[in-house]
Amino acid sequence: MHVFADPTNLDAYLSGFLWILKLTGASAVLALVLGVLLAAFRVSPVPVLRGFGAAWVNIFRNTPLTLIIFFCYFGLFTTLGLTLSDDLDQNNYWLGVVGLSVYTAAFVCEAVRSGINTVPAGQAEAARAIGLTFFQTLRIVVLPQAGRAVVAPLGSVLIALCKNATIVGTIGLIEASSVMKDLINSNGDAVIAIFAVFAGTFAALLIPTGYFFGWLANRLAVKR
């Protein structure tokens, strides 16, 4: 544990996880908004919207996140000159958020859509029978129930997003995995302790999150 007694290393460890949390938070919000919107597109009566949603999901779900993040940096930033902030770290952070969000939105979309499938067809038919429009049916009757049904899968998506945030290290943001790599390279005598601390921090963050979402899903489930 002498590695973490050194204040420089401790600071690196803390800032590494702070980046992970900031990446997760910003991407989670963006991906949730985008994902619900895409799910609404995919069930809408307008064919162009459905096609757009389907194309988004197929493209981003089947491409490795590493490639997407790579493209955000070398394609959007280096080649096209898209700059999101003057500060280099902030710029990489926002490029990472863009990559994580467009990727995760595809999974949020599929989760929400499978949630829509759990709502009995009769409810939508009843909603239509009393004259609700598509948007009213979706907003008032279907989505609230779908939302309760997808708490657990959205929890899995959030957990995966937090783990995936480590991939932003590829484009030079010194997040937790990069910090661990550097610490291992400079402290060959304490590799197990270093791994235990980093892996343990992730486990301590994510295992309770998993149980929390399981509990919440159970509590919010629509009992039929």
Next chain:
Amino acid sequence: MSTSTVLYDHPGPRARVRNAVLSVVFGVGLVALLWWVYAKFDQAGQWEGSLWQPFTEASTWTQFIWPGLRQTLLAAATGMVLSLTFGILFAVGRLSDRRWIRVPSGAVVEFFRAVPLLIMIFFIFYGVPFLIQGPVSAFWAVVVGLTLYNGSVLAEAFRAGIRAIPGGQAEAAYAVGMRKSQVMQLILVPQAARAMLPVIVSQLVVLLKDTALGYIVAFPELLQRGVNDLSANRGNVVAAAIVVAAIYIVINSLLTTLANWLDGRSRRRNFRIPKQAAAPDSTPAGGATVAEPQG
């Protein structure tokens, strides 16, 4: 709700007009956006023939893309075999009657599901060499990492599959005098494996995509060879990334189609474990399976 069409009526004249207007408005917006992207790329000179020309040369495919793809597929295949083994062992371990097997198995599965794959790969690639006083190849760093993570996910899937088999089957097997290990081997695991086949194939898509993490430890897989190395020579990052992404999308779409086909097949044969029991943490009751969205 099996189809989303119940959400709206069969369109009448007004709805048809409205949908057509919405289609046109959104379509125009989309085309404008694509045009803007195209123009941006054009401004940066990304559509110049010289950047795309490498993909018409055989050497690009034989020297970069095919060797990369082969390494990707090799790592994915090895990882799949090992993670299936790992998954079955730990699923059975978690269902053991002996506490000293059950508790550690559960801890291992929970731990490896919570730790990012990249952290694991870094530890194996950079950390383990200090412990064994020798180098670890990038291939094994990637494969072992993939095995531990996907094996844990599969262990949960198998466990759920085994638990969803009607209890009478195990009771009948005990009644004819089988031991617990025989019940597992002959009755429960084969059925669980078959019922979980679609989940297993979906997990293969995740595993295949995750091999791209090998890029970070310089394992010469598709992303490394096809995008990084190729564009280092030709300066065509955007073109290379688009081509390689298309290759990944085609392979993964084929695997997804296979998973759906298997799913439909097992459904028709009435050989299906209810999905809500089958994948507890990734599926809402009665909904479609959502694969774990790892990298």
